[in-house]
Amino acid sequence: DAGITQSPRHKVTETGTPVTLRCHQTENHRYMYWYRQDPGHGLRLIHYSYGVKDTDKGEVSDGYSVSRSKTEDFLLTLESATSSQTSVYFCAISPGTVGTGELFFGEGSRLTVL
Amino acid sequence: QQQVKQSPQSLIVQKGGISIINCAYENTAFDYFPWYQQFPGKGPALLIAIRPDVSEKKEGRFTISFNKSAKQFSLHIMDSQPGDSATYFCAALSGYQKVTFGTGTKLQVIP
Numbered sequence: 481d482a483g484i485t486q487s488p489r490h491k492v493t494e495t496g497t498p499v500t501l502r503c504h505q506t507e508n509h510r511y512m513y514w515y516r517q518d519p520g521h522g523l524r525l526i527h528y529s530y531g532v533k534d535t536d537k538g539e540v541s542d543g544y545s546v547s548r549s550k551t552e553d554f555l556l557t558l559e560s561a562t563s564s565q566t567s568v569y570f571c572a573i574s575p576g577t578v579g580t581g582e583l584f585f586g587e588g589s590r591l592t593v594l
Numbered sequence: 595q596q597q598v599k600q601s602p603q604s605l606i607v608q609k610g611g612i613s614i615i616n617c618a619y620e621n622t623a624f625d626y627f628p629w630y631q632q633f634p635g636k637g638p639a640l641l642i643a644i645r646p647d648v649s650e651k652k653e654g655r656f657t658i659s660f661n662k663s664a665k666q667f668s669l670h671i672m673d674s675q676p677g678d679s680a681t682y683f684c685a686a687l688s689g690y691q692k693v694t695f696g697t698g699t700k701l702q703v704i705p
Binding site for chain 1: 628639698
């Protein structure tokens, strides 16, 4: 299994509080991603990174920010959590091998916003 | 706006039958089409993938058929087994290794 660790794995928080999810990899892969998974919507890309300090928005980036100060860590921050951000969040990594589309996923972080 | 449309949302197949999942896309910039399999409580994992210049790719019981002119592709699971019960996602790759997923199909294979 790819060396990807997400923390925390489960979190319950209240509306308006800040939340940070951490993704740590031991594979030294260039690309890192944050997706959210919701019933009926599949996996939707929030933000991704193609190198240290290089990040870009995905299709559902509103209300989220990211940071990548080291190759191995990619942080997802909800500045002020809302109930609509209740979801399962997956981190993924990719070596960036041309033309494969292969991502390696973590186990997911389940976030509940009350 | 869903860039990759997937159907059906759920599928029940008898053991030994053929499971078929269909996907369609609009963006002609997509240049690789992977399929992912996800078991409950786990992250998705790559199952099989195809380039757009290939019409079919087979790996064991899993086959992708690709129709570039129609912008459609499908996953066929032959001789479906209860262990194949999972959620399947089609996906498409573009740009900076950016992968866009379909909405998923929950497959249940009954004995």
